[in-house]
Amino acid sequence: MNHLTEEEMISHFYCEDLCQAEAEIHLRACKRCAQAYEELSQLLRSMHAPGVPRRGSEYGAQVWQSIQGSLQPHRPMRKRSIFRWPQFAYAAVCLLFLAGAFWAGRFWEHAHSKRLVAGGEQQTKERVVLFVLDDHFDRSERLLVRLNHAGGGEDSVDFPLQAEAQQLLSDNQLYRQSAAPANDPLLDAALDHLEQVLLEVANSGNELSAGEIASIQKQMNTQGLLFQIRVLRARISEQKTNAQAARKGANI
Amino acid sequence: MGNDDYGLIRRVLAGEKDAYGLLVAHHSQSLFRVAFRITENEADADEVVQETFLRGYRKLQDFDSRSNFGTWIYRIAMNCALDVLDRQKSHTVVPVAGEYDSDLPALQVADRAAGPDRLLLSREIEARRYAAMARLTPIERIAFVMRHMEERSTEEIAGALGIAPHSAKQAVFRAVKKLRQSLAPLWVRS
Numbered sequence: 034m035n036h037l038t039e040e041e042m043i044s045h046f047y048c049e050d051l052c053q054a055e056a057e058i059h060l061r062a063c064k065r066c067a068q069a070y071e072e073l074s075q076l077l078r079s080m081h082a083p084g085v086p087r088r089g090s091e092y093g094a095q096v097w098q099s100i101q102g103s104l105q106p107h108r109p110m111r112k113r114s115i116f117r118w119p120q121f122a123y124a125a126v127c128l129l130f131l132a133g134a135f136w137a138g139r140f141w142e143h144a145h146s147k148r149l150v151a152g153g154e155q156q157t158k159e160r161v162v163l164f165v166l167d168d169h170f171d172r173s174e175r176l177l178v179r180l181n182h183a184g185g186g187e188d189s190v191d192f193p194l195q196a197e198a199q200q201l202l203s204d205n206q207l208y209r210q211s212a213a214p215a216n217d218p219l220l221d222a223a224l225d226h227l228e229q230v231l232l233e234v235a236n237s238g239n240e241l242s243a244g245e246i247a248s249i250q251k252q253m254n255t256q257g258l259l260f261q262i263r264v265l266r267a268r269i270s271e272q273k274t275n276a277q278a279a280r281k282g283a284n285i
Numbered sequence: 286m287g288n289d290d291y292g293l294i295r296r297v298l299a300g301e302k303d304a305y306g307l308l309v310a311h312h313s314q315s316l317f318r319v320a321f322r323i324t325e326n327e328a329d330a331d332e333v334v335q336e337t338f339l340r341g342y343r344k345l346q347d348f349d350s351r352s353n354f355g356t357w358i359y360r361i362a363m364n365c366a367l368d369v370l371d372r373q374k375s376h377t378v379v380p381v382a383g384e385y386d387s388d389l390p391a392l393q394v395a396d397r398a399a400g401p402d403r404l405l406l407s408r409e410i411e412a413r414r415y416a417a418m419a420r421l422t423p424i425e426r427i428a429f430v431m432r433h434m435e436e437r438s439t440e441e442i443a444g445a446l447g448i449a450p451h452s453a454k455q456a457v458f459r460a461v462k463k464l465r466q467s468l469a470p471l472w473v474r475s
Contacts, residue, residue, distance in 0.1 A: 043461050047432060049439065049454075076468055077461065080414065082434040085321045092317065093310030100309075100335055104342050106302040 037066045042073050167269045169208060170262050173201055173227055177259045183246050198234035205231055223261040230255060290354040297345060309338050316362045322430050323366045333369055337362040363427055363445040370423035417467035421460050428453055429460035
């Protein structure tokens with residue numbers, strides 16, 4: 034065996050060398066290594082631990098007194114769960130927000146579509162009424178024109194005029210009832226006036242003489258009624274134009 | 286003791302702060318002993334003990350129940366001692382010369398001598414030893430104290446200092462070589 038190195042001697046002193054028995058044999062055989070090892074051992078044995086000052090039995094209590102003021106109690110440990118509070122709270126808040134947004138969107142869409150449908154229904158209804166009334170007034174206007182002209186030379190008015198008057202009378206009664214809630218004085222007055230004229234024409238028998246026609250024209254003021262109807266038709270025409278413009282705007 | 290320690294740790298973690306006082310009482314003496322052996326200064330040793338228990342309390346949630354609390358707190362104490370020595374190294378100038386410096390502070394050691402000559406020699410040896418220890422790096426010093434005075438294994442030293450076992454062994458070697466350089470002349474003379 035070669036001479037022991039200083040590190041091998043140190044390891045041997047602390048019994049940490051792997052070949053302790055071999056080192057021991059070599060130290061017995063080699064005077065030089067034995068002397069060096071003796072010097073090292075002497076030195077290390079002289080390295081006493083410094084005398085430690087005495088600390089009484091109350092030392093632990095003193096240490097505790099000095100540090101306990103700066104310690105905060107630990108929070109009791111909770112069992113670990115997949116629903117750990119902070120993460121779960123954030124996830125729950127996000128989920129609630131998404132659900133709220135979803136339901137708010139659905140609610141708004143539902144209400145909005147209802148309003149649109151209601152508004153659309155109202156507008157459609159108004160458009161239908163305007164169209165039908167315009168048609169009714171158109172037919173009534175033509176009947177009144179013919180009636181006004183009839184008194185000129187002919188002796189009597191033929192049957193189709195009375196038949197049309199009967200048809201217009203039944204329509205007019207319906208429109209008058211329908212228009213009543215709208216509380217439109219001009220429309221109400223015109224329809225009421227028209228109804229009286231139509232009633233007179235329809236109930237005048239199979240033929241109307243020139244005298245009877247002149248009497249109706251005078252008593253019923255058919256000229257005035259014709260003017261009222263033309264005014265109403267002009268107004269209806271204007272309303273129809275506005276309704277069409279509004280419809281285009283809504284579609285955009 | 287180990288089971289007692291674990292029961293106390295569970296009480297501390299459950300919010301019973303005062304239970305930690307019992308752990309402090311159980312382990313403060315042994316920690317002071319090793320802290321003093323490393324620092325060789327009472328005030329520093331007290332500081333190491335206090336700091337060790339403070340750090341231990343704050344890290345108690347990380348304590349592995351399979352470990353031994355004494356070993357665990359001992360490791361923390363070594364780290365605290367290392368910090369104290371590092372701080373001292375940065376503030377203290379230690380003479381590199383191997384010659385004995387009579388101005389160096391000497392520790393008061395137990396008087397085991399029969400006469401004045403013996404007492405004088407003891408003082409000189411102690412002063413030399415103190416100076417030699419002061420020349421070691423903090424790692425070398427702790428490794429040497431743990432190996433030579435605390436009789437800890439290389440693995441324990443490595444674990445306490447957070448270094449590889451080979452590095453711990455080398456730290457002990459370097460410490461012994463340095464001490465030998467400083468103290469061998471004294472032995473020749475005596």
